[in-house]
Amino acid sequence: MRHKNIVILTGAGISKESGIDTFRDRGGIWSKVKVENVATPQAYERDPSTVQNFYNERRNNLLDTSIKPNAAHFALAKLEREWPGNVAVVTQNIDNLHEAAGTKNLIHMHGELLKARCANCGLVLGWEKPLGEGEKCPDCHQKTLRPHVVWFGEMPLMMDTIDQLLSDCNLFLSIGTSGNVYPASGFVQVANSCGSHTVEINLEPSEGASLFKESKYGVATKLVPDFVDTLISNQQASLSI
Numbered sequence: 001m002r003h004k005n006i007v008i009l010t011g012a013g014i015s016k017e018s019g020i021d022t023f024r025d026r027g028g029i030w031s032k033v034k035v036e037n038v039a040t041p042q043a044y045e046r047d048p049s050t051v052q053n054f055y056n057e058r059r060n061n062l063l064d065t066s067i068k069p070n071a072a073h074f075a076l077a078k079l080e081r082e083w084p085g086n087v088a089v090v091t092q093n094i095d096n097l098h099e100a101a102g103t104k105n106l107i108h109m110h111g112e113l114l115k116a117r118c119a120n121c122g123l124v125l126g127w128e129k130p131l132g133e134g135e136k137c138p139d140c141h142q143k144t145l146r147p148h149v150v151w152f153g154e155m156p157l158m159m160d161t162i163d164q165l166l167s168d169c170n171l172f173l174s175i176g177t178s179g180n181v182y183p184a185s186g187f188v189q190v191a192n193s194c195g196s197h198t199v200e201i202n203l204e205p206s207e208g209a210s211l212f213k214e215s216k217y218g219v220a221t222k223l224v225p226d227f228v229d230t231l232i233s234n235q236q237a238s239l240s241i
């Protein structure tokens with residue numbers, strides 16, 4: 001099998017056609033609010049209610065019934081079901097659309113909008129209500145619940161597992177990310193150094209476009225299902241030889 005183990009990195013672009021804003025496109029989130037005011041530990045220390053409200057609004061949007069997985073999310077879940085090797089999705093996104101589409105082997109390296117974390121005892125729990133309104137941690141009973149989201153200056157989650165996945169993969173696919181934020185933007189170099197084939201699928205060339213061996217530009221809901229179907233049919237064809 002040409003590509004036994006597959007690692008797929010996703011970014012905000014894969015959720016764009018589901019109605020969730022990206023960060024750096026025209027009109028994106030960072031064109032409306034400053035990172036340093038809502039997505040750093042210093043901002044939370046200085047002005048917790050502004051930070052909590054920023055995530056309360058995004059959590060509310062995500063819970064709107066109009067927000068659903070799109071064809072790209074479903075295609076990755078199909079690949080996981082039908083691929084004979086290992087398929088792992090590592091997402092920078094904090095939405096729950098990969099899970100909602102059926103992906104099981106999933107790492108949220110930047111955390112999850114529908115979870116809260118206790119800054120005092122470390123408990124992580126599912127959370128769909130607003131935060132910052134005096135709610136208490138169910139374990140330590142302190143009023144220290146924050147979004148379970150990785151802020152700038154904090155360490156992304158599960159990096160050891162991600163490094164191992166990248167070392168073992170034969171195909172690295174990057175979908176819908178501008179390649180602006182490290183360490184995710186460096187994954188393609190790790191995959192290249194381990195001899196993996198590397199493919200970028202994005203609306204336009206990312207910051208790291210030149211590092212990929214193959215690239216496809218256009219909308220994820222068209223390119224990702226096509227890519228997955230071709231991968232699976234080529235695999236089936238090679239088996240029938």
Ligand code: APR
Binds near residue numbers: 014022093175
């Ligand atoms: N299909 C495919 N790609 C798309 C689509 C689409 N329909 N729409 C937009 N894109 C692409 C854009 O061209 C852009 O390159 O998705 C990319 C989104 O880039 P960003 O907005 O920078 O989002 P992302 O790369 O996920 O940001 C990484 O930065 O702010 C932090 O924590 C935040 O996880 C985020 C990280």
